[in-house]
Amino acid sequence: MSQTALIIEDDEDLASIFAEAIRGVDFEVELVADGRMAEERLKNGPPPFLILLDMHLPHISGADLLMNIIKKDERFTKTIVIITTADARMGEAYTEHVDFVMIKPISFVQLRDLTSRLKPKEQS
Amino acid sequence: MRALISKILDVRTADPDDARRRRLLNILLLGIFIVAVFALIGTLIDSAFRQGADPEETQLTIFATVLAIVGIFVIYLINRRASGYVAGLTFLLLLTGIFIISDSPQQLTEGRSLFLFTIPITISSLILAPRASFLLAAISSVIVSWLALSIGSAVNVFVIAGFFVLALVSWLAARSLEQALQELRVINANLDQVVTERTHELAQALERERIEAGRNQAILNSIADGVVVFDTRWNAILVNPALRGILDMPTELIVNKNFSDLIEHPRLSPKSRQLLHAMMQHDTQPPSFRVEWGKKTLSISAAQVYDNSKDRNANIGTVTVFRDFTREAEVEKLKSTFVAIVSHELRTPLNAILGYAEMFKESVYGPMNDKQVNMAERIMKNTQRLLRLINDLLDQAQMEAGRLTIQMAPVRPADLLENMHSVMDQIAQEKNLKLTSEIDAGLPHFLNGDGARLQQILVNLVNNAVKFTAQGTIHVRLFCPYENKWGIEVSDTGLGIPEEEVPKIFDTFHQVESGVTRVHGGFGLGLSIVKQLVNLMGGEIHVHSNVGMGTTFTITLPLVVPAESLETWRNL
Numbered sequence: 001m002s003q004t005a006l007i008i009e010d011d012e013d014l015a016s017i018f019a020e021a022i023r024g025v026d027f028e029v030e031l032v033a034d035g036r037m038a039e040e041r042l043k044n045g046p047p048p049f050l051i052l053l054d055m056h057l058p059h060i061s062g063a064d065l066l067m068n069i070i071k072k073d074e075r076f077t078k079t080i081v082i083i084t085t086a087d088a089r090m091g092e093a094y095t096e097h098v099d100f101v102m103i104k105p106i107s108f109v110q111l112r113d114l115t116s117r118l119k120p121k122e123q124s
Numbered sequence: 125m126r127a128l129i130s131k132i133l134d135v136r137t138a139d140p141d142d143a144r145r146r147r148l149l150n151i152l153l154l155g156i157f158i159v160a161v162f163a164l165i166g167t168l169i170d171s172a173f174r175q176g177a178d179p180e181e182t183q184l185t186i187f188a189t190v191l192a193i194v195g196i197f198v199i200y201l202i203n204r205r206a207s208g209y210v211a212g213l214t215f216l217l218l219l220t221g222i223f224i225i226s227d228s229p230q231q232l233t234e235g236r237s238l239f240l241f242t243i244p245i246t247i248s249s250l251i252l253a254p255r256a257s258f259l260l261a262a263i264s265s266v267i268v269s270w271l272a273l274s275i276g277s278a279v280n281v282f283v284i285a286g287f288f289v290l291a292l293v294s295w296l297a298a299r300s301l302e303q304a305l306q307e308l309r310v311i312n313a314n315l316d317q318v319v320t321e322r323t324h325e326l327a328q329a330l331e332r333e334r335i336e337a338g339r340n341q342a343i344l345n346s347i348a349d350g351v352v353v354f355d356t357r358w359n360a361i362l363v364n365p366a367l368r369g370i371l372d373m374p375t376e377l378i379v380n381k382n383f384s385d386l387i388e389h390p391r392l393s394p395k396s397r398q399l400l401h402a403m404m405q406h407d408t409q410p411p412s413f414r415v416e417w418g419k420k421t422l423s424i425s426a427a428q429v430y431d432n433s434k435d436r437n438a439n440i441g442t443v444t445v446f447r448d449f450t451r452e453a454e455v456e457k458l459k460s461t462f463v464a465i466v467s468h469e470l471r472t473p474l475n476a477i478l479g480y481a482e483m484f485k486e487s488v489y490g491p492m493n494d495k496q497v498n499m500a501e502r503i504m505k506n507t508q509r510l511l512r513l514i515n516d517l518l519d520q521a522q523m524e525a526g527r528l529t530i531q532m533a534p535v536r537p538a539d540l541l542e543n544m545h546s547v548m549d550q551i552a553q554e555k556n557l558k559l560t561s562e563i564d565a566g567l568p569h570f571l572n573g574d575g576a577r578l579q580q581i582l583v584n585l586v587n588n589a590v591k592f593t594a595q596g597t598i599h600v601r602l603f604c605p606y607e608n609k610w611g612i613e614v615s616d617t618g619l620g621i622p623e624e625e626v627p628k629i630f631d632t633f634h635q636v637e638s639g640v641t642r643v644h645g646g647f648g649l650g651l652s653i654v655k656q657l658v659n660l661m662g663g664e665i666h667v668h669s670n671v672g673m674g675t676t677f678t679i680t681l682p683l684v685v686p687a688e689s690l691e692t693w694r695n696l
Contacts, residue, residue: 013479017476017480017483020488088579092575092576104471105471105478105479105511106475108486109482
C-alpha cells in the first residue's frame with residue numbers, strides 16, 4: 001500500500017494547511033479540489049493509505065463520495081477515512097462509517113498528531 | 125257595553141276633580157232617569173189595569189215624571205257641554221224642589237220627610253265642592269224655616285243645627301277624599317315622571333348600543349386581518365369581510381359552518397390540517413401558528429373568549445385571527461438562507477486564518493521567537509472568538525426559522541463534562557479561574573439527549589460564567605433531582621445579575637449593562653441560544669443570582685435512559 005494521503009477539500013487555503021500538516025509527518029500528499037475530480041481519482045487511481053474528505057464539495061458531495069464509492073469499493077477497505085465538516089451533527093451522523101470525524105475548525109497540530117499516530121510504525 | 129256606559133258617563137275635561145264630580149253627577153242622573161222610567165211605566169200599567177184610579181192624579185204623575193226625565197236630560201246636557209257646577213247646582217235645586225212638593229209642609233218641617241233635605245247636603249259636597257254642603261245646608265234651613273213659618277210653627281233650631289253639623293261632616297269627608305285623591309295624583313304624576321325618564325334612558329341606551337354595535341362592526345370590517353368568531357362548538361358565528369381576500373373564498377362558505385369543514389379544505393396542507401385539529405381539541409389557550417393555505421402562508425392566532433360577567437368565568441367561544449403571512453415567511457426564509465450562506469462564507473476563511481496562525485505558532489517554516497509565537501496565539505484566539513460569534517448567529521437564525529431540531533441519541537454525561545473541559549479549561553486558566561465539575565451518583569451513565577447541543581449548552585454557560593467572573597471558581601454539576609428528570613447546574617463566584625436584569629438575560633441580543641459587554645464582548649446570544657435549546661429539549665432553565673456573590677444557572681431536562689443501547693454502550 002502506498003503511503004499516500006488523499007486530501008479532498010475545495011478550499012485552497014484549508015487544503016494547503018492540511019497538506020502541510022500531513023506532509024509534516026512524511027506522507028505523500030495528493031490534493032483534489034472538487035467532487036467530480038475526486039470521483040475520477042478514486043475510481044481510477046490507486047487506493048490511498050488515508051483519505052481526508054471534506055463533506056461539502058462542489059458537484060458531488062463528500063457524503064456521496066463516501067457512501068457511493070469509498071464504502072462500496074473493496075479497494076478502500078483498508079484505507080483510513082477521516083471526514084471533515086463544520087456541522088457537528090453531520091459529523092456525528094457518519095461516525096460509524098468512517099475512522100475519524102474532525103469538526104472544523106481543524107487544528108493544524110491536531111491533524112498532524114493524528115496522522116502521525118496513524119502512520120505505520122515501520123515508517124515513522 | 126262597558127265602553128258605551130263609559131262614553132255616556134265620562135266628561136272630557138282637563139281638571140280631574142271636575143271630571144270626577146261630573147261623572148258622579150251623570151251616574152246620579154242615570155240612576156234617577158232609570159227610576160223615573162220605571163215609575164212612568166208603573167203608573168201607565170197602574171192606570172190601565174187598576175179600577176177606580178183617579179185619572180187626574182195619574183195625569184199629574186205622568187206629567188211630573190216626564191218633566192223630571194226632560195229635566196234630567198237638560199241637566200245632563202249642561203253637565204256634558206257647559207259647566208259641572210251649573211248642572212250640579214241645578215240638579216240639587218231641582219231635587220230639593222221635588223222634595224218640597226213631595227210631602228206636606230208638616231211632614232217636611234218636623235216629620236218623616238225631614239231627612240230628605242240631608243240628601244242634597246251630602247251629595248253637594250261630592251258633586252259641587254266640599255264646602256258646597258254649607259250652601260245647601262243654608263238653603264235647606266231657609267226652606268224648612270219658611271215652611272215652618274207658613275204653617276204657623278216655630279223655626280226648629282235643632283233641625284237647622286243638625287243640617288250644619290251634617291254639612292260639616294260632609295265637608296270634612298269630601299275634603300279628605302279630595303286630598304287623598306290629590307296625593308294619589310301627585311304620586312301618579314311622579315310615577316309617570318319616573319316611567320318617562322326610564323323610558324328615555326332605555327331608549328338612549330338602546331341607541332348607544334346600536335351605535336356601539338355599528339362601530340364595532342365598522343372596526344371589524346376595516347381590520348385587514350381575517351377575523352372569525354366561533355362558538356364553543358366551533359361553529360363560525362361571525363366573519364369579517366377581510367377573510368374573503370385572505371382565504372380567496374366567499375365568506376358564505378365559512379359563516380354558520382363548523383370549523384372542521386374548513387379544515388378539510390383541499391388547499392390546506394396535511395401538516396397544517398393537523399395543527400388546526402390540535403387547535404380545536406386543545407381547550408387551553410392555543411398559541412399562534414402558521415399554516416400553508418394553497419400558495420399562501422397564513423398566521424393563525426386563536427384566543428378563547430370568556431364571559432366574566434355574573435361572577436362566572438365561562439368559555440363562550442374562540443376568536444381567531446387569520447393573517448396573510450406569505451411575504452413575511454418568504455423574507456424569513458430568505459433571511460435564514462442569507463445568514464446560512466454568509467456564515468459559511470465567513471467561516472471558511474476564518475478556518476484558514478486559524479490554520480495559518482497555528483502554523484506560525486508551531487514554527488512550521490522555521491523557528492519563531494516568543495513575541496512572534498505570542499502574536500500568532502492572539503490571532504488564533506481572536507479568530508476563534510469570531511468563529512463562535514458566527515456560530516451563534518447561525519444557530520439563532522436556524523432557531524428563528526424553526527430549522528434547528530433536536531436529535532436524540534444515547535449520551536454519556538461523563539463525555540459531556542470531558543469535552544467541556546477540553547474546550548473551556550484553557551480559557552478559565554487564562555483568567556486564573558478554577559473550573560471544577562462533578563456528576564451526582566444518582567445520574568445514569570447513559571441518557572438520551574442531543575450530544576452536540578448539550579455540549580453547546582454547557583460551553584455557552586461556562587463561557588458566560590468565565591466572562592462575568594473575575595476570581596474564584598466555576599462549578600459544573602450534573603445531577604438527577606427526580607426520577608424522570610436530570611439537570612445541569614453551572615455556578616460561578618462572579619458579578620451576579622441585578623434582580624431587574626434577570627428576566628431579560630435570555631432575550632436575544634440582550635447584554636447585561638453595556639459597560640460590562642464592552643469589556644467582555646459578545647452578541648448577547650449565548651444565553652438566548654441556551655434557553656431556546658433547553659426549550660426545544662422540553663426542559664426548563666432557571667437562574668439564581670446574588671449581586672457580588674455569584675450566579676447559578678439550573679437546567680432540568682426530561683430523563684430518558686436508553687434501554688436498548690444501554691448494554692451496547694456499556695460494553696464499549
